[in-house]
Amino acid sequence: MRLAVGGVSRAFGGVYAVRDVSLTVAPGELRAIIGPNGAGKSTLFALIGGQLATHHGSVTLDGARVERLPAHRRARLGVGVVFQGARIFHGLTALENVMVGAHATTRAGFLSAALRLPAHHREERAIRERALTCLDRAGIADWAHRPAEELPLGQQRALQLARALCARPRLLLLDEPASGLRAAEREHLAGLITALRAEGLTILLVEHDVAFVMRLADRITVLDLGRVIADGSPAEIRENPRVIEAYLGPSFVRSPHGAS
Numbered sequence: 236m237r238l239a240v241g242g243v244s245r246a247f248g249g250v251y252a253v254r255d256v257s258l259t260v261a262p263g264e265l266r267a268i269i270g271p272n273g274a275g276k277s278t279l280f281a282l283i284g285g286q287l288a289t290h291h292g293s294v295t296l297d298g299a300r301v302e303r304l305p306a307h308r309r310a311r312l313g314v315g316v317v318f319q320g321a322r323i324f325h326g327l328t329a330l331e332n333v334m335v336g337a338h339a340t341t342r343a344g345f346l347s348a349a350l351r352l353p354a355h356h357r358e359e360r361a362i363r364e365r366a367l368t369c370l371d372r373a374g375i376a377d378w379a380h381r382p383a384e385e386l387p388l389g390q391q392r393a394l395q396l397a398r399a400l401c402a403r404p405r406l407l408l409l410d411e412p413a414s415g416l417r418a419a420e421r422e423h424l425a426g427l428i429t430a431l432r433a434e435g436l437t438i439l440l441v442e443h444d445v446a447f448v449m450r451l452a453d454r455i456t457v458l459d460l461g462r463v464i465a466d467g468s469p470a471e472i473r474e475n476p477r478v479i480e481a482y483l484g485p486s487f488v489r490s491p492h493g494a495s
């Protein structure tokens with residue numbers, strides 16, 4: 236899916252969180268968004284996903300304007316969002332949490348579900364299979380039948396990703412997916428993101444772990460105080476004096492893998 240954001244702004248109480256931001260992401264591209272705390276990254280995600288309304292500007296998915304559509308309509312068009320932190324449904328198993336992600340896309344619909352028609356049973360079986368595959372891809376198949384709230388934090392984060400994947404997104408927004416993960420979990424996540432990109436999914440990634448970002452991203456957009464201050468390949472961004480000053484810091488240049 237091609238994403239174009241044109242001159243988008245959003246203010247809170249008169250203060251701009253995102254100001255006149257434009258970017259285009261090609262189908263199958265992995266674009267990272269980086270910048271200091273409060274730069275507007277999560278707000279930009281919410282403007283693309285539809286959780287927040289824009290005050291100015293346009294959001295276009297494959298050429299169609301969506302900035303006035305609510306989040307669930309954008310989800311149906313193929314926008315998947317993995318929010319910061321763990322947002323899970325308590326009282327449901329991990330598998331059921333992931334199956335919820337697929338129901339937005341089912342065809343049989345409410346009536347056949349209510350009447351328990353055969354089409355509904357077939358669809359439920361297919362969704363269950365798909366959800367198990369997504370749990371497996373997220374590396375948490377062993378947790379499928381446990382109550383979601385019993386999963387450790389890293390597994391809860393993976394659960395959100397599995398749920399988003401189960402809806403078969405064409406544009407995936409990942410807000411700090413690596414935060415709070417242990418090294419092995421982080422490696423698994425990097426492998427999964429790489430595989431999803433290879434399958435042609437368009438991915439937008441907000442992440443503070445710059446080494447993680449530099450390794451995965453095709454291009455990086457840098458935000459500071461709500462504005463785009465740089466846009467380029469990881470190599471260009473690493474050497475951009477404005478980015479070094481606003482975000483990376485001089486120690487990053489001395490340690491080019493970002494292990495500062």
Ligand SMILES: Nc1ncnc2c1ncn2[C@@H]1O[C@H](COP(=O)(O)OP(=O)(O)OP(=O)(O)O)[C@@H](O)[C@H]1O
Nearest residue numbers: 247248251252270271272273274275276277278279
């Ligand atoms: N719902 C809100 N109400 C008021 N102010 C908000 C709201 N959401 C964000 N802001 C403000 O907008 C600015 C941008 O916040 P945002 O969370 O988008 O930044 P961020 O780059 O994602 O930061 P972080 O890296 O810490 O997650 C901040 O000054 C924040 O305080």
